[in-house]
Amino acid sequence: MTIRSATFAISAHTFAQCPESELPEFAFIGRSNVGKSSLLNRIAGKGPLAKVSATPGHTKMINFYTINGEWSLVDLPGYGFAQKDLADRERFQQLILDYLGGRENLVSVFVLIDSRHPPQKLDLEFTRWLLMEDVPFVLVFTKTDKPSASEVKKNVQLFTDTFAELGISPPRMFLTSSETGAGRIELLKFIQDELAALEEE
Numbered sequence: 001m002t003i004r005s006a007t008f009a010i011s012a013h014t015f016a017q018c019p020e021s022e023l024p025e026f027a028f029i030g031r032s033n034v035g036k037s038s039l040l041n042r043i044a045g046k047g048p049l050a051k052v053s054a055t056p057g058h059t060k061m062i063n064f065y066t067i068n069g070e071w072s073l074v075d076l077p078g079y080g081f082a083q084k085d086l087a088d089r090e091r092f093q094q095l096i097l098d099y100l101g102g103r104e105n106l107v108s109v110f111v112l113i114d115s116r117h118p119p120q121k122l123d124l125e126f127t128r129w130l131l132m133e134d135v136p137f138v139l140v141f142t143k144t145d146k147p148s149a150s151e152v153k154k155n156v157q158l159f160t161d162t163f164a165e166l167g168i169s170p171p172r173m174f175l176t177s178s179e180t181g182a183g184r185i186e187l188l189k190f191i192q193d194e195l196a197a198l199e200e201e
């Protein structure tokens with residue numbers, strides 16, 4: 001798939017502020033600092049769209065981007081960042097749950113996982129929640145340029161094992177790096193296939 005245009009559309013602080021849209025949507029979620037904004041920029045490939053932050057917990061709203069005028073990428077707030085203000089943290093969590101549970105044009109969620117670490121409790125809890133709620137998702141391992149190939153393989157395998165223990169077949173998995181661009185073509189192919197499947201419905 002060729003990216004002809006990628007533009008920032010709008011930011012939403014509440015679910016009610018999310019714009020009504022007919023465009024199929026793909027949402028990025030994961031722990032703060034996992035590399036959501038970097039990967040979004042890499043996939044769009046049109047220069048910096050989303051702000052990449054040195055300090056975790058920066059994105060406190062939902063940002064919508066329109067690609068080729070045909071579909072949307074959505075940067076959700078990171079989960080697991082210990083906001084000092086509890087009310088603030090609950091507001092983000094509610095925003096995420098409202099969006100994932102209620103967004104009608106949501107096609108698939110990209111759950112970003114840091115490939116340097118074995119499965120983290122929060123990531124597992126979150127994927128379990130998605131399974132329970134029947135929200136379609138894939139796992140996207142980030143920063144694969146950092147650890148050794150065998151370390152990445154081990155951490156991916158640990159995830160696969162976890163799903164096997166739950167008695168469910170593992171979701172699609174992608175290995176990516178915003179540094180090298182690894183995985184970009186595979187993710188775009190996935191998006192293209194999903195869009196094609198929608199057309200056939």
Ligand SMILES: Nc1nc2c(ncn2[C@@H]2O[C@H](COP(=O)(O)OP(=O)(O)O)[C@@H](O)[C@H]2O)c(=O)[nH]1
Nearest residue numbers: 032033034035036037038052053143177178179
């Ligand atoms: N080496 C490496 N660093 C990355 C990669 N993706 C993101 N980072 C760095 O990780 C930090 C957090 O990235 P960001 O995209 O803001 O994460 P977000 O909080 O999930 O949106 C930044 O310092 C990025 O430069 C990657 O693929 N490889």
Ligand SMILES: [Mg+2]
Nearest residue numbers: 036037051059
């Ligand atoms: Mg971000």
